[in-house]
Amino acid sequence: MIEQTKQNNLIKTLLYILTIILVLAVLKLPSNIVHVLILVFFYAYVSTAWDILGGYAGQMSFGHSLFIGVGAYTSTLLLLRLGITPWIGLFVSGLIALVIGAFMGFLCFRSNITGFYFALVTIVFVEISRYLSLGFEWTGAAKGLYIPYKGNNISNLQFDSKYMYFYVIFAMYIGILILYKAIMKSKSGFYFLAIRENEEAAESIGINTYKYKMLATIISSFLVGVAGSFWAQYITFIDPYTMFDFMLSVQIIFFAVAGGRGTLFGPLVGAALFVPLSEGLRTMMGRIAGINILVYGIILILILRFMPDGIFVWVKDRLKNLSHGR
């Protein structure tokens, strides 16, 4: 027991040091590396948000790009059509995503649609949203929306250098970690787990499974909505095909599952390993279209075969065995 606390403290200290080094190093790193780091933390954030619903409460959403798209469109439209600052946009995006998530949850969970059927409904929502955003000139239709650069200004959430974006998404990631950890320790967290493991047994001990599935859905959709509007600010161009994208939804799941579903750092581990890999593959073998998806597929099969609980859990178990002298 004492050994373990010691080990945990050591890991914690290491994490803090790494964090500080990272935060300082970003200032000196070339901008393409900073870009990859932004991607890593963006995906780590979104996968963690997905994990609250998918990994913790066990409701497999295959449509989380829906909330990225909704968030991106909400803040961008507010900015372009009404001139509202993206800082307010971030929050409104979260709220709109929350409302849509709640609607989706209401449709599914009220009539006991779970598992595969829930996954299908979430995919349908993404498809509908894509066609809706394609259909209106007001949302930019197929041309998409472009956010004009108005100078390095924090109130516009626009910066002339990448590292500021990194600090924003990094802070958001730290925020979601704290929230995730608080959920893990709370009544709601245990209720989510109970629902994931056995809904009938959960009902039998007084858990309102409908209410807690809804809670997981709205927390998750709100958080992803916020990330969507950050994403729009960063890439400054959004269109229906890149936002309401099925592959984007799959990636979000992939990072969480590969890293470790239902664990604090699983999504980060997944994103930190596979985002650079995917970016590297794209630059090195860009001529072979879809090579990164092919590699993803192979790796996913290998991980599910040899580390079904994800890399994070696998490594943790190895470390535990080592410290027990086995």
Added chain:
Amino acid sequence: MTLLTVENMSKNFSGLKAVTDLSLTVEEGQICGLIGPNGAGKTTTFNLITGFLPVSAGKIFFDKTEITGLESHKICDIGLTRTFQHAQPFRGLSVHDNVLTGSFLRNKKRKDAEKITDDALDMVKMYEKRNKLTKDLTIGETKRLEIARALATGPKMLLLDEVMAGLTLVEVDEIIQLIFELRDSRGITFMLIEHVMRAVMSLSDKVVVLQHGVKIAEGTPAEVAANEKVIEAYLGEDENIA
């Protein structure tokens, strides 16, 4: 005081009558055995009372409140909790966390919930095994875990579905002791579905006998054991159970 009242309850599964016109009452502090041959409708009765299945007809009252048609979690909230015939622990969670999940029902704060959890684990003598994973438990331990988890919800009444099936003689005796203890120290009322006759006979203040979804007898264990209908239908014509 009457704690549980079932009035003319029926359940049809598309034509098949699983339970027909069942009425029964359980007094506060009583231990009521529910017995009958396989397929008599015992587990269905539990599912109906706890809201896991909707009734086709009839009414159910618990603690002066009508609970017919209420959702299961609300029924548990009022104080009526059940266990399952096939134990259903939360597989990915430790013994402690399984019970903690139950404790949260009446304790919003983690600290209070932890206290209830330790207490419930202690009660079923599982405290030493609290860090084990549920997959590493024996059948007997899994059943005790289910009781602890139900206990942690602070019930007025527990419905135990074949909690002694598959246990050794020693384990059966331990569970019998535990049920008496819970009744005497916590005032919990029990209804149990049980095939282990020794347990039913020694525990029950009252026994209800079902056959083909119909109540064929009710009374003290001795009365039921002497009832000709019961002997014929359930225990076999020539057997003497006493």
